[in-house]
Amino acid sequence: MNSFAGKRALITGASSGLGVEFADLLAAQKVNLVLAARRQEPMEKLASDLRHKYGVDVLVEAIDLASHGAPGRLKSSLDARSVVIDILVNNAGYGLHGDFRETPIERTVNMIQLNITALTELTHLFGRDMATRRSGHILLVASLLAFQAVPGDAAYAATKAYVLALGEALHDEFRPHGVVVTSLCPGHTATGFDAAAGATVSPLLRVLTMNPRPVAASGIRALLQGKAMVLPGLPNKMAAFSNRLTPRAMQRATMKRIMGP
Numbered sequence: 259m260n261s262f263a264g265k266r267a268l269i270t271g272a273s274s275g276l277g278v279e280f281a282d283l284l285a286a287q288k289v290n291l292v293l294a295a296r297r298q299e300p301m302e303k304l305a306s307d308l309r310h311k312y313g314v315d316v317l318v319e320a321i322d323l324a325s326h327g328a329p330g331r332l333k334s335s336l337d338a339r340s341v342v343i344d345i346l347v348n349n350a351g352y353g354l355h356g357d358f359r360e361t362p363i364e365r366t367v368n369m370i371q372l373n374i375t376a377l378t379e380l381t382h383l384f385g386r387d388m389a390t391r392r393s394g395h396i397l398l399v400a401s402l403l404a405f406q407a408v409p410g411d412a413a414y415a416a417t418k419a420y421v422l423a424l425g426e427a428l429h430d431e432f433r434p435h436g437v438v439v440t441s442l443c444p445g446h447t448a449t450g451f452d453a454a455a456g457a458t459v460s461p462l463l464r465v466l467t468m469n470p471r472p473v474a475a476s477g478i479r480a481l482l483q484g485k486a487m488v489l490p491g492l493p494n495k496m497a498a499f500s501n502r503l504t505p506r507a508m509q510r511a512t513m514k515r516i517m518g519p
């Protein structure tokens with residue numbers, strides 16, 4: 259397969275950052291879309307732009323995926339309109355930067371609900387349908403932070419370790435059923451992520467920052483190629499590889515320095 263033309267993709271977190279790039283890249287391949295996130299206005303604007311630019315059909319679903327049962331409600335709403343999802347881009351997520359003890363536990367739990375629970379439910383709901391049809395593609399957005407513990411981003415990094423472990427295992431589980439599961443592990447990327455996480459960008463991190471377009475493009479390419487995992491950018495690949503050679507305490511100290519105070 260060298261194009262997703264004619265398929266329908268559901269992209270979560272499609273109101274900003276990587277989600278917008280996934281939407282544009284897939285629409286350019288003549289993929290019809292469902293955009294899902296909380297903020298309706300930016301998604302309506304994006305939908306209108308993509309319809310004009312590429313002539314694709316774009317639906318918008320304003321939904322808080324961290325609210326209990328939201329993935330099921332989204333699936334039911336699409337089923338009721340006979341909207342079949344061929345490609346699921348599980349991208350919605352956010353980070354919490356700072357001291358674990360000082361962060362209100364409700365915020366940490368909400369992040370876990372979005373980054374882990376909603377992603378898992380969506381993968382289950384849409385993945386089962388895809389396996390029944392013996393055709394489908396699922397992209398899980400993990401992170402470079404999935405590869406080691408990160409003091410200062412403790413719970414966020416742990417959610418992404420979960421996403422990567424889930425994604426790699428499901429790659430093997432789903433493959434015999436005709437469904438590709440790919441995990442994308444971006445390093446630091448220039449999106450709305452830092453503002454949402456309450457993080458300032460350290461000078462070192464600034465140097466390592468990628469633009470969202472090539473990051474999203476590498477995810478879509480890896481999905482088409484049926485890969486289990488992709489890590490965009492040479493410095494990010496080297497960072498993940500170096501973990502095989504260094505003690506875990508050193509990995510934590512290095513990542514803490516890179517992620518900043």
Ligand SMILES: NC(=O)c1ccc[n+]([C@@H]2O[C@H](COP(=O)([O-])OP(=O)(O)OC[C@H]3O[C@@H](n4cnc5c(N)ncnc54)[C@H](OP(=O)(O)O)[C@@H]3O)[C@@H](O)[C@H]2O)c1
Nearest residue numbers: 271273274275276295296297323351401446447449450451
């Ligand atoms: N940027 C980075 O450095 C980086 C690095 C590694 C991994 N990632 C991952 O990449 C993914 C995309 O993030 P981004 O960098 O593009 O950041 P972003 O610009 O802040 O985008 C995050 C998206 O998630 C949506 N979202 C947040 N809470 C939601 C909720 N409760 N329900 C539904 N949608 C929700 C946001 O939309 P609304 O606010 O409208 O709901 C937004 O569309 C995330 O999973 C993130 O963890 C980012």
